[in-house]
Each structure stands twice: as structure tokens, then as C-alpha cells.
Amino acid sequence: MNVLKYIIVGFVFGIVLTKSEAVSWYRIYEMFQFQSFHMYGIITVAIITGAIGIQFFKRKKIKDFDGLPIEIPNKENGNYRYWIGGIIFGLGWGLVGSCPGPIFILLGAGFYTIAIVLIGAMIGTYLYGVIKDKLPH
Secondary structure, three states, rough: OOOOHHHHHHHHHHHHOOOOOOOOOOHHHHHOOOOHHHHHHHOOOOOOOOHHHHHHHHHHHOOOOOOOOOOOOOOOHHHHHHHHHHHHHHHHHHHHHHOHHHHHHHHOHHHHHHHHHHHHHHHHHHHHHHHHHOOOO
């Protein structure tokens, strides 16, 4: 029964992304071609909402369900790794036309060719796990 709430949140998240057209390959293409503000607007709203939420958690000292304080650690120094990771993520997003969340939404919507992308993402995740100790973190 505890898993049910996560499934419900996943369905709601999927519906919101679908209705806002955030899973549309055409919207993503427009974004990378700088032809439309639509996706930039969605991303900006997400960033602002996240920033407000984090500040609220920090200032009100919100606790989790177990009564423990929620602590958000500061990011470590090391700018170049974030740039490299962001570039790799962005290239994948631009080439495939989907980031990880919408892969499952598109699969659930009946776009079965996205399974190739899901398999590629799983292989990439596995390969990262294999070589992560050799990478500069």
C-alpha cells in the first residue's frame, strides 16, 4: 500500500508533462532550435518552484515523515564535472528528443520505439556504474 502513493504521483506527473506538451519531440526540437519559449517557460517554472520549495524547507526547518530534519547539503566544488555532465545530458536529450522522465511517459502512451531509447539509457547507466570509480569525481 505504501507504493501506491508513488504510483499515483507518477501518474499525475505523467499527465502534467503530457498535457503541457513537455514530452513532445516537436516542442523539444523547437527549444533546441530557439524557435519557441514553451519549454524554456516550463523549465523556468520548475526552477523557480524548486528554489522556493528549498528555501521554504530550510527556513521553516521542515521535518520528514520520521521526524528527522531535512538537510540539503551544499554542492561540492568542481565546476567542470557539472559542465561535462550537463553537456552529455543535453546532447543526449537533443539527439533523442527526450530526457529520462518522458521516456516512461512516451512508452506508456504507446510510442513503443522509445523502448530503444530506454534500452540505451539502461546500458549507459550500467556502463557508468562500471567505470565510475575510474572517473574524476
